Amino acid sequence: MLKVENIRKDFPILSRHVNGKPLVYFDNAATSQTPQQVxxxxxxxxxxxxxxxxxxxxxxxxxxxxxxxxxxxxxxxxxxxxxxxxxxxxxxxxxxxxxxxxxxxxxxxxxxxxxxxxxxxxxxxxxxxxxxxxxxxxxxxxxxxxxxxxxxxxxxxxxxxxxxxxxxxxxxxxxxxxxxxxxxxxxxxxxxxxxxxxxxxxxxxxxxxxxxxxxxxxxxxxxxxxxxxxxxxxxxxxxxxxxxxxxxxxxxxxxxxxxxxxxxxxxxxxxxxxxxxxxxxxxxxxxxxxxxxIGFDAIASYENELLDYGTQKLLEIEGLKIYGTSKHKTSVISFNLEGIHPYDVGTILDKMGIAVRTGHHCAQPIMDFYKIPGTIRASFAFYNTKTEIDALVEGVKKAKMMLS
CATH class of the missing domain: 3.40.640.10 (Type I PLP-dependent aspartate aminotransferase-like (Major domain))
Known part of the structure; x- marks a missing residue:
């Protein structure tokens, strides 16, 4: 089992604040963070x-x-x-x-x-x-x-x-x-x-x-x-x-x-x-x-736990749709709020210190298939926590309230 709090201490950037809020970094699919050892x-x-x-x-x-x-x-x-x-x-x-x-x-x-x-x-x-x-x-x-x-x-x-x-x-x-x-x-x-x-x-x-x-x-x-x-x-x-x-x-x-x-x-x-x-x-x-x-078996097990938790919590938000629902997937959740542009949601989340990726993710044929301009993508790594996912969920709820 991963000792996530100890692992987080290896990553200096995870202790910083963004816009006065503790950084929640969920853009790992674009670039992961770097431990002190590296x-x-x-x-x-x-x-x-x-x-x-x-x-x-x-x-x-x-x-x-x-x-x-x-x-x-x-x-x-x-x-x-x-x-x-x-x-x-x-x-x-x-x-x-x-x-x-x-x-x-x-x-x-x-x-x-x-x-x-x-x-x-x-x-x-x-x-x-x-x-x-x-x-x-x-x-x-x-x-x-x-x-x-x-x-x-x-x-x-x-x-x-x-x-x-x-x-x-x-x-x-x-x-x-x-x-x-x-x-x-x-x-x-x-x-x-x-x-x-x-x-x-x-x-x-x-x-x-x-x-x-x-x-x-x-x-x-x-x-x-x-x-x-x-x-x-x-x-x-x-x-x-x-x-x-x-x-x-x-x-x-x-x-x-x-x-x-x-x-x-x-x-x-x-x-x-x-x-x-x-x-x-x-x-x-x-x-x-x-x-x-750290061990990739332990990493995969923990990240799957984060994926399941994040999926469950986000789907509790009315009007939220997840794209990519295969039983065989890794810790990435691409989603949209009905009637709201993903860029606008991402901007509000950033004000709360939450880093996600918005857009077509250099995968435009996928977006064309779903007939959407892009998605909000939250991608989790082994140094993320369920508490951070809770912050994301609250941030999405706030964005929905502000933009609806």
Missing amino acids: IDAIVDYYSNYNANIHRGVHTLSQEATDKYEAARQTIQNHFNAKHAHEIIFTSGTTHSINLVANGFSALLKKGDEVIVSTLEHHSNIVPWQMLCERTGAILKVIPMNVEGELVMSDYDALLSNKTKLVFVNHISNALGTINPIKEIIDKAHNVGAAVLVDGAQACPHVKTDVQALDVDFYVASAHKMCGPTGVGVLYGKEVWLNKLPPYQGGGEMIAEVTFKKTTYAELPHKFEAGTPNICGGIAFGAAINYMDN
Whole structure:
């Protein structure tokens, strides 16, 4: 069982006030907060061994390199990748997806088909649209139902020997729906297609085993799981990473450069051109260690408790509707008040120190499906409490009274 009050002490920001009220932070699906242990890792890097990596023979460079590569190993172990060189550091999930999409420009041809789902974040839609424009491939879409779940029978019908790639998120950022990704992966592999899973929203809540899933690519961002912004990871099976051409040219990703020909470095450096976010990578490793020490089973159990409690309390408010009602979901509640714009509710909640996200959450096709402009999204983390949910409920009631 989590000792939440002790955990909250690790997060300095949770003790601050906003607009004269204690901060209630329910925007974790956008960015989680950062514990002191990760902040300390950032300060330690810049205070004690700030240097460029992989190139220097001096002590600081060697220390920074060792810490950076140790973080890669931490990430490998966390996701159970077979090789450390299958872990590519990127600037985040969006960068990771674009890296793969760019690589497949050389592998697809006109008439090939790629599949995405209606539940995707824009960052897992737009790169594939751009890829199809470049290659002449055809984009197909798995539809959703009113509960916010993918219609798997339609997915079955979309698959064929023309399907080359399938892209789906592990968990919907807008609705919290947990997708059946193992089934999606297995069915794609049956027709010879590769699969990329957007794990940005899953990584704070579940511990993913990429080998057990047999997924070809899995992408995530540090800032969703208690780490810093501006750093993320691409896991790719070695066989696929070797097939893809480099995404960027520059230092570090080369083996030998002449004006006649350049040869590229081995994995993972082939995809890590230039000076990386060294501190970010190290801090990402520290964040994963922090969450692993708490334990993802305990995190999931507690967050499900928060989800059930929040759902029950919010549904007691007349005129409140929740979008995304799958039995398989994580601690995200997207809702609206009848006749009231979500932005207006979010503004009033902010005056009460309550941080929620309003809008389409970079998932406009979902909002179009429900024929709404957006939702109010409250997303809970393992450091949130039922008392904070009570404050949210009272805030929503007040907003309803003021805006009706």
